[in-house]
Amino acid sequence: MEDTSSTAPTHMVVVGASAGGLQPLTELCATLDGEAARAAVLVVQHLSPSHPTLLPNLLSQHAPLPVRALDSDEPIEAGAIYVAPGGHVVSVDRDTLRVAESPPGDLRSIDHAMRSAAASWGDRAVAVILSGSGNDGKEGARAIRGAGGLVMAQEPDTAEFPSMPEAVLGAGLVQRSASPWQIGDLVDAHLRGMEVALDGPLRSEPPEDASTKRLVETLERVFGIDFSRYKALTLQRRVHRRMASLGVRSEVEFLERVEDDPREAERLYGDVLIGVTEAFRDPGHFRSLAREVVEPLFEEAQPLRVWDCACASGEETYSLAILFAEEAERRGRPLSDIRIFATDVREKALEVAAEGLYSAEALAPLGPERRARWFREEAAGWRVGQELREMILFTSHDVLADPPFTRIDLVVCRNLLIYLTGEAQQSVLGSFMFALDSQRYLFLGPSESLGELAPGFDVLDRRARIFRKRAASMPDRRRIPLPTPAHLGPRARRAAPPLQDAYESLLQAYVPPSLMIDREHKLVHVFGDAARFLQLGTGRVTGRVTDLLPRPMVAPVVASLQQVFRTGEPTSLVVDGPDASKRIELGVRPLVSGEHVNALLSFRQIAIETTAEPEVMGRTKALELELERTRSHLQGMIEQLSASSEELRATNEELTVSNEELQSANEELHSVNEELYT
Ligand SMILES: C[S@@+](CC[C@H](N)C(=O)[O-])C[C@H]1O[C@@H](n2cnc3c(N)ncnc32)[C@H](O)[C@@H]1O
Secondary structure (H helix, E strand, O other), X not given: OOOOOOOOOXXXXXXXXXXXXXXXXXXXXXXXXXXXXXXXXXXXXXOOOOOOOOHHXXXXXXXXXXXXXXXXXXXXXXXXXXXXXXXXEEEEOOOXXXXXXXXXXXXXXHHHHHHHHHHHHHXXXXXXXXXXXXXXXXXXXXXXXXXXXXXXXXXXXXOOOOHHHHHHHHOOOOOEEEOHHHHHXXXXXXXXXXOOXXXXXXXXXXXXXXXXXXXXXXXXXXXXXXXXXXXXXXXXXXXXXXXXXXXXXXXXXXHHHHHHOHHHHHHHHHHHOOOOOOOOOOHHHHHHHHHHHHHHHHHHOXXXXXXXXXXXXXXXXXXXXXXXXXXXXXXXXXXXXXXXXXXEOOHHHHXXXXXXXXXXXXXXXXXXXXXXXXEEEEOOEEEEOHHHHOOEEEEEOOOOOOOOOOOEEEEEEOXXXXXXXXXXXXXXXXXXXXXXXXXEEEEEOOOOOOHHHHHHEEEEEOOOOEEEEOOOOOOOHHHOOOOOOOOOOHXXXXXXXXXXXXXXXXXXXXXXXXXXXXXXXXXXXXXXXXXXXXXXXXXXXXXXXXXXXXXXXXXXXXXXXXXXXXXXXXXXXXXXXXXXXXXXXXXXXXXXEOXXXXXXXXXXXXXXXXXOOHHHHXXXXXXXXXXXXXXXXXXXXXXHHHHHHHHHHHHHHHHHHHHHHHHHHHHHHHHHHHHHHO
């Protein structure tokens, strides 16, 4: 007799998804294994009737169970994932899936499948509602719940389009909501007879297969960024796309190539960090920002501090700068009252941003008036005007590893969180909460949300994702990245103990405006109001603090840093301030944590009467001070000269590489030419 026990399913799981459903479906199917193989799974996704779907192929790349595209009636087998075709409805009988054309205008294929599953499978039916707009699935889930089956939904916060899961949750039909990659485990537990409605096991992390691990390790080794905190499936998708365009089939081979070829690495880096951006991206949301945030801020705070995190190539930052500058002009306020810190982890993007030169097409969203007001035309495109440029400080910053800025009035972070794991999103949002002053604002991307931190914010515009921090909200401090010696690479960075003590004592004391600087003179963190002592020059951005200091400070600061890193002893000196009545005392001292040393540069403004004037401190002291300044100056000049010659060498190397690229492009053209002739 034929053994049917291995093919007859114990349960029927109907998964409904629509807009934004691919990612959660992939995550869910990737975790359906083990006990879940005793069930049959039907995926009903709203698909176009006129195009063949790639969904079964995409799912089968990640699902341990076989995925089958349904195009006609099929017997139901355990351990299979069936994908319903677009433009059709699927009825679930006891042992057959029946496919029929949708009645014209019927957009409720999820309700249809779930209702029929409820009728034939009763309490052995399971409904899962994932991301989607509208409320298809609500009535089907009601039928399954009514028949004694289990109803689960994707946590709306994790869904790109939350209205479908929200509809079933709102109707009180859901026994358990979870992230898609947790639902597979819940199906597994349900099939084992466990009570999953209230608790039941949940993974705290998405599953990681060997290939993801290898990918993350390689990317981390090559780029110095901890990619384990980015969504593995997104990373894999980008890598596979790149492999496909190169015609490389083996991931191992591709990753070796990335390690060996810096140009391939750079291309992949651009792809996985997804630098897509636009000026005034989502124009309505920027209009709401102007109304809800920019205008009120001018009533309340001066000067204003804005942090544009993940600014990519700068179009977003200049859009923000324009909003603030226009409001300042309306109120007759100087633009110097506004300071925008624009940060990104990708140095190449920051170089473009700092240059501020864009094509007419890239600036089209500004409209001709704004473009003419804030940019000027050059042969190569449109360059940002000095006024706008001086409001912004572009600097490299990894929001997952580097400590946040402080006393910020508005944090803008759009379209980065969607690429991060849930845990990493909460940690980044914790940093923003920490960075913001009380009652200050947060502006996220259209499909990003606050998750667990939602109670700490008021919603000002839900659609535009504009929030205001509540007065006493503070994040869980374990989640905020504390200062570590940045720019040492992730392994060294992780090995180094955080400089928690130094940071906390600085914060608790009155926080003198200070900069934390590493051995390469790169800026690691800004404490307090140090930005007012900084000034942005023009030219190539090296990421060193010297780019940000007023000219008279550069040489003495470089000399003092050299001395502190050499001797480990603190030092201080006085330099001329921006106006004749003020001088600035610069204190530089080492910050040691284990084997890592950074320097802390603090600024103190002193009125000239109280400084070391000859009458007060005596001629000898004044001469000593003058000598010290001259010595520092000299040492600084020497450092500057050697830095410039290093830069020249680097530029030369870049030119050589470009030359080689041209050469190889030339060769390729030749070979194409030859192919055309043959
Ligand atoms: C899709 S772009 C968003 C650009 C812009 N905010 C927008 O919405 O148009 C994502 C940006 O996040 C940056 N990014 C990725 N990981 C980051 C990290 N850990 N810290 C800072 N920036 C990061 C990338 O380099 C990229 O420029």
